[in-house]
Amino acid sequence: MSFFPGAFPSPESRSTAGGGVEAPTAEPRSQVAPPPHAGAVPFKCPFGVFVVYAQDTRGLGHITRTLTITQHLLDAHKNYVGYIMTRSKFAHTYTWPQRCDYIKIPARKTPHIFHWPREIDEASKQHFTSLRGQILRDAVLGLTPDLMLVDHEPLGSAGEFREGLWALKEKSPHTKFVFGLRDIMDDPAQIRASWRRMGVYEAFEHLYDGIAVFGEPEFYDVAEAYAIPESVRPKLHYCGYVVREQPATDPDLVRQQHGLPAKGPLVLATVGSGGDGYPVLDAALTAIQQVQAEVPDLCAILLTGPFMGLEEQAALFARATPTCRVVTWADSFQLMGAADAIVTMGGYNSLCEGLVVARPLVIVPRSTAKVEQQIRAELLATRGLAKWVHPKSMRDGTSLAAALRWALEQDRDAHARRVRGIFPSLVGGARTCAYLSQFLDRRSGVGASAPTA
Secondary structure (H helix, E strand, C coil): CCCCCCCCCCCCCCCCCCCCEEECEEEECCCCCCCCCCCCCCCCCCCEEEEECCCCCCCHHHHHHHHHHHHHHHHHHCCCEEEEEEEECCHHHHHCCCCEECCCCCCCCCCCCCCCCHHHHHHHHHHHHHHHHHHHHHHHHHHCCEEEEEEECCCCCHCCCHHHHHHHHCCCCCCEEEEEEECCCCHHHHHCCCCCHHHHHHHHHHCCCCCEEECCCCCCCHHCCCCCCCCCCCHHCCEEEEECCCCCHHHHHHHCCCCCCCCEEEEEEECCCCCHHHHHHHHHHHHHHHCCCCCCCCEEEEECCCCCCCCHHHHHHHCECCEEECCCCCCCCHHHHHCEEEEEEEHHHHHHHHHHCCCCEEEECCCCCCCHHHHHHHHHHHCCCCCCCCCCCCCCCCCHHHHHHHHCCCHHHHHHEEEEEHHCCCCCCHHHHHHHHHHHHHHHHEEECCCCC
């Protein structure tokens, strides 16, 4: 079952001035009923419940990975239901699995004409962190799940879930806590300092029962990188790379749908959700045109993503040609299957999907203070699976064009063998399910099937 409709929300959704998409105005919900009186009999759920916290605030990666894992768990445990807590404003656009719902955590919103004075901006952020914390705490204490899976941020974004997690630990002794750790998070020194400051190592010791690592130790050793204490290391379990189900791809149909020639190499340039992807696509388009001077039958698809600003999208559309199409809405994974080479940023999901289709990758990591994308790009390039271009050196397209030539020159079968030699199995969703099932099987009984890795 696919929960990922067309990779991005449909264009019927309402665009914002910033190029994002908001949900259509919903009907007002009825007020929550008052709590039962003090003498009420506590409710005990007759079936299993698991809850996942997925802190997607800007992109689509965490919610996509979370839904992949959730689908596997629900398929394997028929007597369970799942709830996902997320700040993602695109949650409503996904097709949700049966027996699964989501709890939308509010994000701070501001009118475009308003500018927060410095003296109250931080107070406002703290207020919303506290508000989200109250919602998270009330939700998990009400649901008292058998399994609490926390993705990426051990205590929630900016620590917003700290109080709720510890309160759940105290109230619900039967609940098992698992932290979902994406292998490369940021510069290791920065992560270690942040975790010491936030009290994460204490949580690993006394709150969490397990740590599911979304990666492989041969590629990135999280225990060493993040100085995981020796007493905690037995809780680590490498689950491999979590990738959603690969959609069927007909390369000829893809070309036909986008009005591209039936012959010639095809390049896909994609930037995930697209919020900061315009410079990459702008440079990629220049590089593609340079390579087309040498390879006249080269064609390309540039995928903007839903977060790219409307003016930036318009600038790219103005440069599109019959052999270089610009697309706002499409399934990037499906397009990857039709491509001969892929230009992408260095996000976890995009690169994992590129490894599944085993195409040569040209990576332009995100240009921010966080260096996780650059670390990932460097590691893949060292293994001969990619070339990476620093964002500061891509503007005139020359270095990007050189990397693109390398990608197009690779023998597809030989490259695929190289990928499989380094990543023999990219079935992290099933392996994560098998690992988490040990915490669910305590009450599985009727309706549970044995998951396999």
